Each structure stands twice: as C-alpha cells, then as structure tokens.
Amino acid sequence: MATHRINKSGKRAPPFTRIDNSMLQDARLSFKARGLLSYMLSKPDGFKFYLDEMTKHTTDGKDSIRAGLKELEKLGYVRRYAVKDQRGKILSWELDIYESPSLRPESGFPDVENPTLLTNDNILTNDKRLNKYIAFNSNGNSFVETYLKYFRIKKNKHHMRVTEEQHRMIHDQIEEIQSYGITIEEWEAEVKDHFEKLPKSNNGNIIAFLHAAPRRFDVVL
Known part of the structure; x- marks a missing residue:
C-alpha cells in the first residue's frame, strides 16, 4: 500500500x-475528536468558534460536535469559560484550544460554581436595560418547577427576580440540558444535592446552578 502526499515545499506549496x-496518536481520543481538534488547530490563534458556524463545514450535526468537544474538554485539550464584564455579567463563552494537555495551566481557572454576580440579589448598574427585573417562573417547565420547589423549601421564599434576558437564558440552557436526555429524576437528584450543600451565604440563584451543569450532568453547553 502506498501513501501519496501533497508537495509542501516550494513557492506553489498549498496552505497546510x-x-x-x-495528539493524533492519543488513543484515548476518538477519531471524531481528533478530527475536530485538527480542524480547530488549523484556524488562526484567537479564532472564535461558534457551533452554528461549525456545522456548516461538516456533515456532523450539533450533537456530534458537542460530543467531540465534551471528549476534548474531559481530556484537557479544550477549556470552556465565561468572559464577564466588571459587573459580573457574562458577555460571552470562550474556548481555549490546547495542542497538548501539557500546555494547560494547572491553576488560575475561574470558579463557576458561585460567581460573585450571583451572590447578590440585585445588580447595581447604570444600564437601565439590565434593570428590567421580572418574576422568575417555570413557564410550565418541570425542571424549573423542581428547582423552584427546592428553593422554597431551603430559603422559605420565592426565587429572586431576574432580568428578561436572564429569564430567556435560563430556559434556553435548561432546554439544552433536556436535549441531552437528562431525566427529571436525574435533574431532581442534582438539585436536591445542590441545596443540601448550599452555604447560607449563597442566595441560591438558579443561574449559579446552571453554571455548574456541565460538570454535574457531564454535558457540554
């Protein structure tokens, strides 16, 4: 059997x-994960990856790409984290790509379980668009209703108000968790564990719980 390669030398050499x-020989990685990592490493440093855009360049769907990212994140090739402004508001989610897990720093990762923003009932800001708080409700979603039930038991009050943007984001993230096949029983078990271990100083905002969802449910959001 012969291997035929493109000429990578000279003035007419194609980009490579x-x-x-x-990384390519890491037997812990599936071929899908190796291919996905190779694709990402082919892009310039600082390139931003968006799930919708990535699906345009492959026959794989979103679930397949999520599974590949989850595999890479688990083995240290990818790190996903939130970028926040000075008020603690999440501006975007970023990916750090590592050609080798040995390049990944051992410390300095942000603690996403109880971010500063979520330990306060109110957000002080001069941006009036962010001050449009509304009552947080389940909209008929059993996952949200379960969380609110345990919140009332633990805090003996209703969940704090959220902005309209946060309300949409919460429901979108829960729908994404449900798309992974997480059952209501699995969700309730994690919610119950969350409130049993919740410090008194933590206000129990569901957004903090959702920040920890990738670790709790082993999914990539």
Missing part, C-alpha cells in the same frame, strides 16, 4: 497545518 503527532 503543522500539528503535534502526539
């Missing part, structure tokens, strides 16, 4: 990417 072979 040099990748550490150790």
Whole structure:
C-alpha cells in the first residue's frame, strides 16, 4: 500500500497545518475528536468558534460536535469559560484550544460554581436595560418547577427576580440540558444535592446552578 502526499515545499506549496503527532496518536481520543481538534488547530490563534458556524463545514450535526468537544474538554485539550464584564455579567463563552494537555495551566481557572454576580440579589448598574427585573417562573417547565420547589423549601421564599434576558437564558440552557436526555429524576437528584450543600451565604440563584451543569450532568453547553 502506498501513501501519496501533497508537495509542501516550494513557492506553489498549498496552505497546510503543522500539528503535534502526539495528539493524533492519543488513543484515548476518538477519531471524531481528533478530527475536530485538527480542524480547530488549523484556524488562526484567537479564532472564535461558534457551533452554528461549525456545522456548516461538516456533515456532523450539533450533537456530534458537542460530543467531540465534551471528549476534548474531559481530556484537557479544550477549556470552556465565561468572559464577564466588571459587573459580573457574562458577555460571552470562550474556548481555549490546547495542542497538548501539557500546555494547560494547572491553576488560575475561574470558579463557576458561585460567581460573585450571583451572590447578590440585585445588580447595581447604570444600564437601565439590565434593570428590567421580572418574576422568575417555570413557564410550565418541570425542571424549573423542581428547582423552584427546592428553593422554597431551603430559603422559605420565592426565587429572586431576574432580568428578561436572564429569564430567556435560563430556559434556553435548561432546554439544552433536556436535549441531552437528562431525566427529571436525574435533574431532581442534582438539585436536591445542590441545596443540601448550599452555604447560607449563597442566595441560591438558579443561574449559579446552571453554571455548574456541565460538570454535574457531564454535558457540554
């Protein structure tokens, strides 16, 4: 059997990417994950990846790409984290890509379980658009209703008000969790564990719980 390669030398050489072979030979990774990582490493440093855009360049759907990212994140090739402004508001989610897990820093990762923003009932800001608080309700979603039930038991009051933007974001993230096949029983078990371990100083905002959802339910949001 012969291997035929493109000529990568000379003035007419096509663009190509040099990748550490150790990643390609990592037997812990599926071929899907290796291909996904190779694609991401072929892009310039600082390139922003969006799930909707990535699906346009492959036959894989969103669920397949999420599974590949989850695999890479678990083995240290990808790190996903929130970028926040000075008030603690999440502006975007970023991905750090590592050609080798050995390049990943050992410390300095943000604690997403109880971010500063979520330990306060109110957000002080001069941006009036962010001060449009509304009552947080389940909209008929059993997952949200379960969380609110345990919140009332723990805090003996209703969940704090949220902005309209936060309300949409919460329901969108829960629908995404449900799309992974997480059952109401699995959700309730994690919610119950969350409130049993919740410090008194934590106000129990559901957004903080959702920040920890990738770790709790082993999914990539």
